[in-house]
Amino acid sequence: xxxxxxxxxxxxxxxxxxxxxxxxxxxxxxxxxxxxxxxxxxxxxxxxxxxxxxxxxxxxxxxxxxxxxxxxxxxxxxxxxxxxxxxxxxxxxxxxxxxxxxxxxxxxxxxxxxxxxxxxxxxxxxxxxxxxxxxxxxxxxxxxxxxxxxxxxxxxxxxxxxxxxxxxxxxxxxxxxxxxxxxxxxxxxxxxxxxxxxxxxxxxxxxxxxxxxxxxxxxxxxxxxxxxxxxxxxxxxxxxxxxxxxx
Numbered sequence: 259x260x261x262x263x264x265x266x267x268x269x270x271x272x273x274x275x276x277x278x279x280x281x282x283x284x285x286x287x288x289x290x291x292x293x294x295x296x297x298x299x300x301x302x303x304x305x306x307x308x309x310x311x312x313x314x315x316x317x318x319x320x321x322x323x324x325x326x327x328x329x330x331x332x333x334x335x336x337x338x339x340x341x342x343x344x345x346x347x348x349x350x351x352x353x354x355x356x357x358x359x360x361x362x363x364x365x366x367x368x369x370x371x372x373x374x375x376x377x378x379x380x381x382x383x384x385x386x387x388x389x390x391x392x393x394x395x396x397x398x399x400x401x402x403x404x405x406x407x408x409x410x411x412x413x414x415x416x417x418x419x420x421x422x423x424x425x426x427x428x429x430x431x432x433x434x435x436x437x438x439x440x441x442x443x444x445x446x447x448x449x450x451x452x453x454x455x456x457x458x459x460x461x462x463x464x465x466x467x468x469x470x471x472x473x474x475x476x477x478x479x480x481x482x483x484x485x486x487x488x489x490x491x492x493x494x495x496x497x498x499x500x501x502x503x504x505x
Contacts, residue, residue, distance in 0.1 A: 300333075356382065360402050360427045361496050367407035368466055368475060369489050377418070377470030378411040379450050381436070382500060383425040386461040392423050395434030402429055411468075421453060421465075443483055454478045464499055466492065 303325070310318040364380060371378045381388065396417060400406060402424065410432050411418045420433035439455035454465035458478035467476040474486040477495050484495065 366404040372473045375473040378468040379421040380466040392431040395431040
């Protein structure tokens with residue numbers, strides 16, 4: 259009796275639940291990005307494919323078949339950042355804790371950088387490794403301190419132009435080159451802000467941006483961008499969004 263019910267109903271319910279959850283997670287990752295428009299476009303093509311198959315339209319069906327043969331490669335290229343984030347979420351958790359001391363040193367440095375209007379871009383690594391980006395800069399592997407961070411972004415320092423990447427409690431590299439975001443919400447901003455949004459969209463890292471023109475502080479993580487925030491708001495975001503080591 260139980261086996262019969264399982265075969266008739268439960269297995270289909272579980273199957274639908276798994277597919278539904280996977281679809282929901284994927285849509286949540288691409289929501290608010292340009293990829294969502296591409297997704298809806300692909301969905302329309304799926305509908306056309308079904309209609310063409312049902313109506314037995316030979317030329318249209320053949321063209322759509324050729325499109326879907328290359329579809330996997332196209333999807334992998336178009337949704338590369340989103341797929342990377344999804345895979346990092348379902349993989350085994352990576353221990354990349356940051357101490358409260360490090361958080362406070364970063365906050366103190368950002369406060370001084372903001373007051374002096376020194377442009378800065380600080381990236382904090384989480385689950386997704388940032389080795390591809392640290393390779394573009396100068397490797398430091400130094401202990402974090404407020405003084406070191408401020409000195410790196412001093413305008414006459416050769417390392418000031420680019421991003422500092424932090425992993426665990428170390429400044430791994432400085433002067434790093436990051437991908438620029440072309441999303442609408444940051445297109446009107448400068449290169450530093452677009453780079454901060456770009457790394458946040460491509461990975462699960464968070465980015466702190468200090469404007470050299472106004473001294474404003476901004477924070478980016480995933481598709482969320484917080485512009486012109488206070489030091490207290492920055493502290494709240496960091497303690498909420500980052501895995502902090504237990505003292």
